[in-house]
Amino acid sequence: MMDLSPSVVSRAIASLEERLGARLFHRSTRQFSLTEAAERFYDGCCRILDDLDCLEANAASHGRLPTGMLRLVAHTTATLSWLAPLILAFKRKHPKITLDVTLTERPVDLTADGYDLGIILPFMLATDLAVTRLLQRLPLVIVTTEAYLNGRPRPRHPADLADHVFVTVPPSMHKPFVTFRMGQEHATFPINYEITSNNPIFNRDVLLEGFGVGVLPITLVEHDIKAGRLVRLLEEFEIADSAAEVRLAYIGRALLPAKVRAFIDHAAEFFEGAPDGSDAA
Template identity: 40%
Template sequence: MNQLQSMRVFVKVADLGSFVRAAGAMELSSAVVTRHVADLESRLGTRLLNRTTRRLSLTEAGATYLERVRHILTDLEGVEQMVVARNHEPVGTLRIVAPVVFGLHSLAPLVQSYAARYPAVVPDVTLADRHVDLVEEGFDVGILASRHMRSASIVTRRLTTGCMTVCATPAYLVQHGMPTRPEDLLRHPCLSRPAEQGGEERVFKGPNGEVRVRPPNAIAANNTEMLRQFALLSMGVAILPSYLIGRDLASGRLVRLLDEYRLPPIELTIAYPSRLHLPAKVRTFIDHLVEHFQPESAPLPSTRGASSVRTVVARPAEPAVPDVDDEAPDTHEHETTRRLPRVARTRIAASSQF
């Protein structure tokens, strides 16, 4: 029989001094109560109760056992209440995993406001740009790009959608010219993630449908903040998340390119191991994230004419367009280049979806 239940029955019999009264109090039959006590005595190899026709009394061993069992049951009840409280009240360590750049640029203020609201929760944040197994690695909640989720058993919920932006510095554009079509990227040094992490073929949707290009990597890095630094040093054209370069675009340090074209959006997802008995610390953190991002999760604008597909094969880089001070034909591209100083001074509305 269940040993803990037998302990509870024994304590109730000892307190009430009767098998019958204990049975009534615990809504059990007298035979079951008697069996529980007999099972304990058999397990311990000693008599716990002296039984007469009129009354019950504890043996010396029974009195000692009763005292210790009371403590055990009291401690067990306290542990159960603590666990229940943790499931209903936000408390304890909350292990969070998120992409590195998103964590550095967007997550910190959210964690700060959550910790202020729920001071009994201790956030433990891990930043990682890799595949993450929430269950195996013991994370309570993850904010992940879909390509970085590996567990099949996790529960997911879309958090927000952001956009990728093609950009470069005004100084770079003055020297190399401004690309106006995705194909133009083939003759520009491009800053991208390694191919195995998504820095390969780019699919643009534009006025005449899809255009696929494979821009040549001048520099590859596995961290988008590093790519941003390279872009700010005028080392090439970069394709970066809007949340990372919003201030750079607004200040004119970077210029948004290829406005008529859109790249596939980035979708960030909340992931957690299970819906079953979801701890309050996880539930409230998820609600906190959704409360912050949901108003900004509007769909990206659609583009015109998505019926045709053009594939552009990479070719060796062509010579850079001459500087505006050189004697060059008055082409549309150079006309665009001469206007760059005014572009750099224009404040561009930055997307803050992330």
């Protein structure tokens, strides 16, 4: 810490308040806190210092491979089928960058939590300072097992779902019905569920045990479908407004660290031309 006396600090604060024409602190005998103007001023100064750090780092690394630690947070389920290939392809391009990857399905604050980038769903973003780019849309699909269907009528129409037991639905659809697009109209059909969970991986595992029908992201179940462990139902019917958007998020600033810019460019290339809901790799 700077070795400054209280009187010197007080004079410096008073001088700054006079120059800015704004009060920076709430003062009382028991409390000492920043005003709203001071918080905005402080945040702006931090961004300027961050930009200076980025400018210095980018200038120093000009002509060299990006280096350093890149901290990334990603949605567990939405990235399940392609996160490892994405990371490994990036690592092969940029061997001097070390990656620290956190998987979660909870809201995150990129700045407060110390992340450089997030691969997230929109509900996870706890700050409006972030810039986001769409990577992929993930449609939901209705799945079950042949074991469950054995001795039961296979649904041929959304109305038939009422005759079956649902394991769960994703949190955003945690309600006793599913809405489908029927031509130009939307139609809602009731469902019955006996097991609910906020974790789609658990939901899939319950389905694989032969219990019930589920609505899950295609990326979570596509390998099970291809292997015959799960079967899709009502493929010809589209669930309305069901596609979750997977987005790349980072704090917007005039200058980005070279390692962050490198990952943004890599992700854009990795997902270029990939159809919605399929493996980008």
